[in-house]
Amino acid sequence: MGEKKKKKNKSGGPCKATNPIDKCWRCRKDWATDRQRMARCARGFGHLATGGLGGKIYIVTDPGDVDVLNPRPGTLRWGAIQTGPLWITFARSMIIELKQELLVSSDKTIDGRGAQVHIANGGGITVQFARNVIIHNLHVHDVKHTAGGMMRDSPTHTGPRTKADGDGISLFGSTNVWIDHISMSNCEDGLVDVVQSSTGVTISNCHFTNHNDVMLFGASDSYPQDQVMQITVAFNHFGRGLVQRMPRCRWGFFHVVNNDYTHWLMYAIGGSNAPTIISQGNRYIAPPNMAAKVITKHYADEGVWKNWVWHTENDLFMNGAVFQPSGGAVPRKVKKDDWVKPKPGSYVTRLTRNSGTLECSPGKPC
Numbered sequence: 001m002g003e004k005k006k007k008k009n010k011s012g013g014p015c016k017a018t019n020p021i022d023k024c025w026r027c028r029k030d031w032a033t034d035r036q037r038m039a040r041c042a043r044g045f046g047h048l049a050t051g052g053l054g055g056k057i058y059i060v061t062d063p064g065d066v067d068v069l070n071p072r073p074g075t076l077r078w079g080a081i082q083t084g085p086l087w088i089t090f091a092r093s094m095i096i097e098l099k100q101e102l103l104v105s106s107d108k109t110i111d112g113r114g115a116q117v118h119i120a121n122g123g124g125i126t127v128q129f130a131r132n133v134i135i136h137n138l139h140v141h142d143v144k145h146t147a148g149g150m151m152r153d154s155p156t157h158t159g160p161r162t163k164a165d166g167d168g169i170s171l172f173g174s175t176n177v178w179i180d181h182i183s184m185s186n187c188e189d190g191l192v193d194v195v196q197s198s199t200g201v202t203i204s205n206c207h208f209t210n211h212n213d214v215m216l217f218g219a220s221d222s223y224p225q226d227q228v229m230q231i232t233v234a235f236n237h238f239g240r241g242l243v244q245r246m247p248r249c250r251w252g253f254f255h256v257v258n259n260d261y262t263h264w265l266m267y268a269i270g271g272s273n274a275p276t277i278i279s280q281g282n283r284y285i286a287p288p289n290m291a292a293k294v295i296t297k298h299y300a301d302e303g304v305w306k307n308w309v310w311h312t313e314n315d316l317f318m319n320g321a322v323f324q325p326s327g328g329a330v331p332r333k334v335k336k337d338d339w340v341k342p343k344p345g346s347y348v349t350r351l352t353r354n355s356g357t358l359e360c361s362p363g364k365p366c
Helices: 002-009 035-040 076-080 224-228 345-351
Strands: 056-060 086-090 094-096 108-111 117-120 125-128 131-136 139-141 149-154 157-161 169-172 175-180 183-185 192-195 199-204 207-209 211-213 215-217 230-234 242-244 248-250 253-257 269-272 276-280 283-285 296-298 310-313 316-318
Touching: 035 086, 035 108, 035 131, 056 076, 076 086, 076 108, 125 131, 269 276, 283 345, 316 345
Parallel strands: 056 086, 086 108, 094 117, 108 131, 117 139, 125 169, 131 175, 139 183, 169 192, 175 199, 183 207, 192 215, 199 230, 211 242, 215 248, 230 253, 248 269, 253 276, 269 296, 276 310, 283 316
Antiparallel strands: 149 157
16 A cells, blocks of 8 residues: 555655546656657557657747748747657747648647647648647637648648638548647537548547537548548547537547547437447436437438447446447457557546646646
8 A cells, every 4th residue: 555655646746647648647747858758648549649759849939820831930830840750849828820720740749738828710730641640738729711822831842722621620641640638619610520541540638618510530421441540539528518520430440438428419429331439438418408318320221320330338328318339249350559448437527537738837747
């Protein structure tokens, strides 16, 4: 017992971390001088994401986004388009109003710990044809569509971009991406969209509020290439003012584990084109509306969807919530490292207690 207590307090106080991702780094008071330790902490299908590990620390000092063709050093855009690994941090709290969507290149971490950083009132964050990206501890809200036009996407290349729809965070043809401790609300299109064969993705410890179409995984019924998609949704809080798509899935394999669903108006989890959805250890609190007690929404006739593999295990159902399971055995073998080991749904309030953006002070555990 004494040994256990000692371990708990070695970081200078009781550790507030309540789930395995947070326990990997939040109990340490040296997080600000050892930021890259977090690169080892992803779990689930995005566990290979190490972001800017091994790269220099780049500090954003300028919240401006005046020139998308020739971004100024010191801006977030300048850091995001560099080649090679880079660990991007922020000198202070700031509101960044992006003139166009922010294109994030491979091997990047955007690390908002130690500041309150808002990506708001302008473009969102796009990870397109990139790999190995971590997006951590930001507020992303009130994102608007942007017109597109000529933009720089690397130090040596500029090119035309079409209109961006106004997604908070959009992954397009990207692999090994970890989105963690983001507070998101009120974007023009989706909060998180994962499309065009993106895979190896974990979305964890986020807090979602005030939005209609929350998450879209696979955008097209005519794009079977999305069968490669593997996404973990873990330890998130789906909160006030949400309507539907938490997530809305096509084609791929989705592990929804230990999330807290406290609000939805229409449904929580939906899909089409035979996605595999494994729901484990979530808490589902149905809305008062008798017509919205069913968690699941199948975009197909029952004769079709009854063969899709949608499983529920150790979920906690409250206020009359109903999950409609279907299908037989899980159609693919999942490696142990790709799996977040679920706790029962009764643990969820503890596991998600610190979802969303954290207030971290240097020299103290987060």
